Amino acid sequence: MRRYGKDTDEDDVRVRPGRKGSRPRTRIRPKHEDAAEGFVLTVDRGRITCLVAGHHVTAMKARELGRKGVVVGDRVDLVGDMSGEKDTLARVVRVRERDSVLRRTADDDDPFERVVVANADQLAIVTALADPEPRPRLIDRCLVAAYDAGLDPLLVLTKADLAPAGPLLETYAPLDVPYVVTSREELTGQALDEVRERLAGRITACVGHSGVGKTTLVNALVPERARATGRVNPVTGRGRHTTTSALALPLPGADGGWVIDTPGVRSFGLHHVDPSRVIHAFPDLVPGTADCPRACSHDEPDCALDAWVAEGHADPARLYSLRRVLATRERREGD
Numbered sequence: 001m002r003r004y005g006k007d008t009d010e011d012d013v014r015v016r017p018g019r020k021g022s023r024p025r026t027r028i029r030p031k032h033e034d035a036a037e038g039f040v041l042t043v044d045r046g047r048i049t050c051l052v053a054g055h056h057v058t059a060m061k062a063r064e065l066g067r068k069g070v071v072v073g074d075r076v077d078l079v080g081d082m083s084g085e086k087d088t089l090a091r092v093v094r095v096r097e098r099d100s101v102l103r104r105t106a107d108d109d110d111p112f113e114r115v116v117v118a119n120a121d122q123l124a125i126v127t128a129l130a131d132p133e134p135r136p137r138l139i140d141r142c143l144v145a146a147y148d149a150g151l152d153p154l155l156v157l158t159k160a161d162l163a164p165a166g167p168l169l170e171t172y173a174p175l176d177v178p179y180v181v182t183s184r185e186e187l188t189g190q191a192l193d194e195v196r197e198r199l200a201g202r203i204t205a206c207v208g209h210s211g212v213g214k215t216t217l218v219n220a221l222v223p224e225r226a227r228a229t230g231r232v233n234p235v236t237g238r239g240r241h242t243t244t245s246a247l248a249l250p251l252p253g254a255d256g257g258w259v260i261d262t263p264g265v266r267s268f269g270l271h272h273v274d275p276s277r278v279i280h281a282f283p284d285l286v287p288g289t290a291d292c293p294r295a296c297s298h299d300e301p302d303c304a305l306d307a308w309v310a311e312g313h314a315d316p317a318r319l320y321s322l323r324r325v326l327a328t329r330e331r332r333e334g335d
Ligand SMILES: Nc1nc2c(ncn2[C@@H]2O[C@H](COP(=O)(O)OP(=O)(O)OP(=O)(O)O)[C@@H](O)[C@H]2O)c(=O)[nH]1
Pocket: 158, 159, 160, 161, 162, 182, 183, 184, 185, 208, 209, 210, 211, 212, 213, 214, 215, 216, 217, 239, 240, 241, 242, 243, 262, 263, 264
């Protein structure tokens, strides 16, 4: 049977002369069953670089995705030109369900959330011990963001050649946050191995204030980075203050894993954070909230935790630390 027989009203179809090989458009949208799976490495001005079957493919968002964002760490389905050759573009047609979302707002009054990274399971909070001076409130805010997103925090204290780590670590001891201390000189030796161990097999987002040595650290972890960045983002020289968009880099080694470098943050807005999720990062204190008033922020006079801790059920330093990180949700000058 001929599909476009003369006896149908196809006569009404005007075929433009000179358009060889043009076919009438089908109204049925393809279901993209043949879509390939990709992992988003970076997003730069609408260009999405994905890892697809071992090579880099540049893609755009398909219109059917609407306003749904695509961020680094997303697992996506792609169709179109998957050759990865220069000037080719594929289309991202689906974003798979995310295991986690790390969000931030530009500041606390800003209701507009930005998803920074998807699917990470660890947040490395990179802080220099000097130059720039450590900012405990920024660390606390990153901790809250990690707790809220369900990521395991990891403190990475850099520039140990400039100042000792002791005082800062004392502040964080009651929080039981794992940490590593590094300095540039050690980035070939044991400190680096320690970082590697912590990162192996995981998807780790790195955040930190600009200039703390995040890029230096990531470059040490991923020696092929220069090549990788050259391929992913030729514009970026990756010198000082040049990290402009988040970038996922594969960790060498048998366990694999990803490290995601993010642009330096000056602040970490926490408009979106729900205190009832933060308490779950303090499982030892959770039983003490049984008698709290409804929707207790655990940072208010009626909070039942004070009495419970006073009865000896938990270390007061833990409650103090919870309160301290919760208090960082309130904005202060310089955050
Ligand atoms: N003394 C000392 N300097 C370091 C160390 N690590 C990095 N630096 C220096 O600190 C400066 C900033 O390092 P980067 O790695 O570019 O910092 P960054 O955090 O990636 O900065 P952004 O790209 O702005 O986010 C550079 O001049 C580094 O050479 C260290 O362990 N000790």
